[in-house]
Amino acid sequence: MSEVHAETVPFVRDTMLPSAAPPARQSGVVLWLRENLFSGPLNILLTLAGLAAVWGIVSHLWPWFAHAVWNASSIGECRQIIAERHGEGTTGACFAIIRERWNQFIFGFYPAEHYWRPTAVFGLMMFAVAPILFSESRRLRWTVLAVSAVTSFAACVALGAPDRVLLAVGAGFVALAALIEYAPRRALAFSVLYPFLAVWMLWGGSIWSPIAVLAGFALALVVWRLGARLGVGLLGLALGVAAAVWWWAALGPRVAADLQGLMPLALVPVESRSFGGFLLALTIGVSGIVMSLPLGIILALARQSNLPVVRTLAVMFIEFIRGVPLITLLFVASILLNYFLPPGTNFDIILRVIIMVTLFAAAYMAEVIRGGLAALPRGQYEGADSLGLTYWQAQRLIILPQALKISIPGIVGTFIGVFKDTTLVTFVGLFDPLKQMADTIRATFAWKGAYWEPYVFTGAIFFILCFAMSRYAMYLERRLKTDHR
Amino acid sequence: MTDLNTQPRPAPAMGSEIAVRIEKLNKWYGSFHVLRDIDLTVRRGERIVIAGPSGSGKSTLIRCINQLEEHQSGRITVDGIELTNDIKNIDKIRSEVGMVFQHFNLFPHLTVLENCTLAPIWVRKIPRREAEETAMHFLREVRIPDQAHKYPGQLSGGQQQRVAIARSLCMKPKIMLFDEPTSALDPEMIKEVLDTMIELAEGGMTMICVTHEMGFAQAVAHRVIFMDQGQIVEENTPQEFFNNPKSDRTKLFLSQILGH
Ligand SMILES: Nc1ncnc2c1ncn2[C@@H]1O[C@H](COP(=O)(O)OP(=O)(O)OP(=O)(O)O)[C@@H](O)[C@H]1O
Ligand SMILES: [Mg+2]
Numbered sequence: 001m002s003e004v005h006a007e008t009v010p011f012v013r014d015t016m017l018p019s020a021a022p023p024a025r026q027s028g029v030v031l032w033l034r035e036n037l038f039s040g041p042l043n044i045l046l047t048l049a050g051l052a053a054v055w056g057i058v059s060h061l062w063p064w065f066a067h068a069v070w071n072a073s074s075i076g077e078c079r080q081i082i083a084e085r086h087g088e089g090t091t092g093a094c095f096a097i098i099r100e101r102w103n104q105f106i107f108g109f110y111p112a113e114h115y116w117r118p119t120a121v122f123g124l125m126m127f128a129v130a131p132i133l134f135s136e137s138r139r140l141r142w143t144v145l146a147v148s149a150v151t152s153f154a155a156c157v158a159l160g161a162p163d164r165v166l167l168a169v170g171a172g173f174v175a176l177a178a179l180i181e182y183a184p185r186r187a188l189a190f191s192v193l194y195p196f197l198a199v200w201m202l203w204g205g206s207i208w209s210p211i212a213v214l215a216g217f218a219l220a221l222v223v224w225r226l227g228a229r230l231g232v233g234l235l236g237l238a239l240g241v242a243a244a245v246w247w248w249a250a251l252g253p254r255v256a257a258d259l260q261g262l263m264p265l266a267l268v269p270v271e272s273r274s275f276g277g278f279l280l281a282l283t284i285g286v287s288g289i290v291m292s293l294p295l296g297i298i299l300a301l302a303r304q305s306n307l308p309v310v311r312t313l314a315v316m317f318i319e320f321i322r323g324v325p326l327i328t329l330l331f332v333a334s335i336l337l338n339y340f341l342p343p344g345t346n347f348d349i350i351l352r353v354i355i356m357v358t359l360f361a362a363a364y365m366a367e368v369i370r371g372g373l374a375a376l377p378r379g380q381y382e383g384a385d386s387l388g389l390t391y392w393q394a395q396r397l398i399i400l401p402q403a404l405k406i407s408i409p410g411i412v413g414t415f416i417g418v419f420k421d422t423t424l425v426t427f428v429g430l431f432d433p434l435k436q437m438a439d440t441i442r443a444t445f446a447w448k449g450a451y452w453e454p455y456v457f458t459g460a461i462f463f464i465l466c467f468a469m470s471r472y473a474m475y476l477e478r479r480l481k482t483d484h485r
Numbered sequence: 486m487t488d489l490n491t492q493p494r495p496a497p498a499m500g501s502e503i504a505v506r507i508e509k510l511n512k513w514y515g516s517f518h519v520l521r522d523i524d525l526t527v528r529r530g531e532r533i534v535i536a537g538p539s540g541s542g543k544s545t546l547i548r549c550i551n552q553l554e555e556h557q558s559g560r561i562t563v564d565g566i567e568l569t570n571d572i573k574n575i576d577k578i579r580s581e582v583g584m585v586f587q588h589f590n591l592f593p594h595l596t597v598l599e600n601c602t603l604a605p606i607w608v609r610k611i612p613r614r615e616a617e618e619t620a621m622h623f624l625r626e627v628r629i630p631d632q633a634h635k636y637p638g639q640l641s642g643g644q645q646q647r648v649a650i651a652r653s654l655c656m657k658p659k660i661m662l663f664d665e666p667t668s669a670l671d672p673e674m675i676k677e678v679l680d681t682m683i684e685l686a687e688g689g690m691t692m693i694c695v696t697h698e699m700g701f702a703q704a705v706a707h708r709v710i711f712m713d714q715g716q717i718v719e720e721n722t723p724q725e726f727f728n729n730p731k732s733d734r735t736k737l738f739l740s741q742i743l744g745h
Contacts, residue, residue, distance in 0.1 A: 377588075379588055379589075379590035380590065382553055382584075382586065383586070383590030385551075385553060385579060386551055386553065386579055386582075386584040386586075386590075386653075387579065387603070387604035387608065387653075387656060388578075388579035388608045389607060390572075390576055391572075393607050393608075398592055398603075402592075402594050405594065480594070482593060
């Protein structure tokens with residue numbers, strides 16, 4: 001005001017303006033169309049070209065979907081029906097293959113009388129993750145839980161689970177719901193135990209085996225804590241790991257066998273080779289996703305460490321894994337490991353694949369998270385340090401929450417990549433839903449030549465799951481937005 | 486220059502105990518000799534203002550006191566504990582020494598209250614409820630209790646800096662370090678932060694402040710230290726320092742910051 005208007009008459013405001021409502025937003029469909037699609041000659045041209053392209057694609061694909069046949073027992077019958085209805089030579093999808101063989105797309109060669117097991121495992125998974133993923137929004141949490149509990153229970157019924165199983169599953173869902181509602185912190189214990197329960201239900205066998213494995217982790221934890229109390233930090237950790245390995249290798253299996261003798265509690269065992277379809281993709285994908293995040297965080301921190309040895313090892317690991325195609329790692333898992341392991345050891349193929357997928361994803365995850373760490377201003381580290389927080393406290397309370405928040409898009413991108421990459425297990429002879437499973441079905445006489453339909457179906461399911469992940473990421477980013485920039 | 490009540494205050498009880506002792510401190514960044522033979526003793530309850538041209542090593546010096554920067558030679562003893570490479574030792578000292586930064590360094594993902602209770606809960610192992618009571622007490626002291634549940638990003642610069650001061654105070658520190666706490670603030674907000682610091686000084690806190698607020702220095706400092714090129718050039722009472730500077734560098738510096 002001062003310099004520019006120096007020569008004008010002095011001005012003094014004697015009444016202050018009251019605050020006014022903001023102007024109403026201009027809206028309306030026509031206005032929107034004009035502004036966004038037809039604002040100038042070039043824009044009009046592009047809009048028309050776009051419309052033409054969309055029309056071209058839709059008009060070609062539409063008949064194929066519109067003529068779809070859902071009820072038929074073979075591809076030949078499908079073609080006949082389409083020819084009868086729409087005339088000789090028209091195209092049409094034969095989704096009857098999905099209707100007839102959906103069970104194999106979903107469960108592979110999992111024994112049909114046990115289909116309820118993966119189904120219940122899926123329902124329980126939602127109870128394990130919902131308290132974590134939707135910790136803030138009660139409504140969202142219960143919507144997700146209700147939908148997944150009801151569908152998976154209904155599916156168990158439809159899949160012919162025995163009555164006592166239905167009773168157990170139903171009671172389990174209700175008990176978990178109550179736990180999540182009334183003791184949310186306790187419910188996290190179920191999230192921790194869930195992987196062991198899931199492994200037992202999927203692969204079957206004695207319940208004491210997963211319990212023995214769990215006991216090994218507990219042993220490691222106890223030794224580590226004791227070490228920490230005695231002030232021998234890292235040594236305690238090493239001793240804990242050693243104790244756990246000793247337990248798993250030597251004592252654990254014997255104890256498990258004895259307990260099974262005393263108190264038999266077992267499910268019919270299912271071979272890894274009979275896993276297939278989306279059951280296989282989800283088993284590998286979810287395990288890889290859940291384990292790669294913590295491993296990636298540790299690698300990212302190691303890469304920033306002040307200790308040269310730790311840093312170098314992390315860099316070597318990350319660069320090596322990223323430099324090699326996943327398929328190579330899978331081949332190593334399936335073939336090479338056999339040469340190195342002592343003969344006669346039974347190292348499950350799915351477990352091997354999960355390990356490789358986890359390592360692969362963790363290397364990418366580490367780089368994504370490193371980006372988030374680098375984006376934090378140095379002042380955050382200094383603020384935390386100046387208050388006397390220890391390194392791990394600072395990481396856990398100050399640095400990682402912010403770095404991970406920044407990295408959400410990259411992390412979820414990696415998750416989505418991991419999930420889609422599970423289809424590569426086709427190269428080690430596992431029945432992934434996209435290729436191996438579809439090929440197996442196509443190899444039967446009835447469905448020879450049903451080419452596109454399985455791809456469209458599998459693609460659609462992959463899309464739904466990946467899209468859900470990406471929507472969740474957007475939700476999470478909004479929820480964690482506190483900077484008000 | 487901000488308009489402060491600049492009458493010298495009655496000399497407060499300054500103990501004879503030593504809070505910080507720095508002897509023959511030297512520090513290099515690569516081959517750049519940033520601190521040269523610094524000797525400084527700060528007694529309990531004493532308030533020191535460090536001034537000097539940009540790049541003279543003021544920040545580096547006070548950041549050595551809580552080991553945000555490590556030094557290569559010399560001894561630093563804080564609250565009777567000598568600073569060594571031992572991490573536990575350093576974390577201990579940091580929990581006793583509060584620091585306020587030019588750019589606040591609040592944690593943007595936590596509310597104001599959580600910012601203030603975090604370190605007491607995790608470092609001092611104080612129960613949450615008690616930590617919250619202490620935090621509210623200090624938020625009242627800095628006159629922003631009503632902002633406790635907001636995020637730092639929703640506050641003005643001056644409010645953020647006062648939160649930062651409260652956050653340090655919640656650890657009940659024995660010594661407070663300030664590194665140009667007002668130089669990122671608009672003039673209006675400088676006063677509210679300086680007022681807070683003056684109140685803190687009246688409470689008898691041991692303070693080491695890097696600042697160019699000469700009014701503040703005159704009001705609260707027992708001693709003003711002038712640094713240039715990594716060395717202490719002059720050390721004097723505020724009256725003497727401002728009215729009767731001894732060294733030519735000091736005179737030049739004072740003429741530059743006061744004389745415009
Ligand atoms: N991390 C670093 N690496 C190399 N040189 C540095 C580093 N930090 C500071 N310096 C240099 O050390 C000298 C002293 O820096 P310092 O930040 O202590 O100055 P200062 O007196 O606080 O200045 P200002 O008033 O601008 O804050 C400067 O010349 C600076 O360029
Ligand atoms: Mg500085």
